Amino acid sequence: MRVITTSPEHVITTPNATMTGLASPSRGSAELSTWHAAIAAGITGPEHSVSREQVWTVTVGALDVTCDGRTEKVAAGQVVVLPPDVPRHVHALEDTEVYVAMRADGLVSVPGTEGTRPLPWAV
Numbered sequence: 001m002r003v004i005t006t007s008p009e010h011v012i013t014t015p016n017a018t019m020t021g022l023a024s025p026s027r028g029s030a031e032l033s034t035w036h037a038a039i040a041a042g043i044t045g046p047e048h049s050v051s052r053e054q055v056w057t058v059t060v061g062a063l064d065v066t067c068d069g070r071t072e073k074v075a076a077g078q079v080v081v082l083p084p085d086v087p088r089h090v091h092a093l094e095d096t097e098v099y100v101a102m103r104a105d106g107l108v109s110v111p112g113t114e115g116t117r118p119l120p121w122a123v
Helices: none
Strands: 011-013 018-021 032-039 054-060 062-067 070-075 079-082 088-092 096-103 107-109
Touching (some): 054 062, 054 070, 062 079, 062 096, 070 079
Antiparallel strands (some): 011 018, 018 032, 054 079, 054 096, 062 070, 062 088
16 A cells, blocks of 8 residues: 655646646556646647546536547536547636546657657656
């Protein structure tokens, strides 16, 4: 058993959201990464894909999630399962908070850029 306490070095702010890393390999989890994301109203993240399935649980607010050309509104109390290797982006309809779970070895790719990279809050 491992108890993880978040700290300021687990918080990463990007132009799109603030992510707080929870469980990850660098914090003691062997298989899963989890994090909290806070996304301000009106923000639209870049199109990207992730090599692993992600489960997003919306706890506050609402998002329009576009995945593989289909858009769904996901509101507080709902969960969206995003498949691996499929283009997606999210748009915050209001200030939104989500918890995300993913296999720990997920990599992100962005159209127009070369290669893949890990999600820094999930390693």
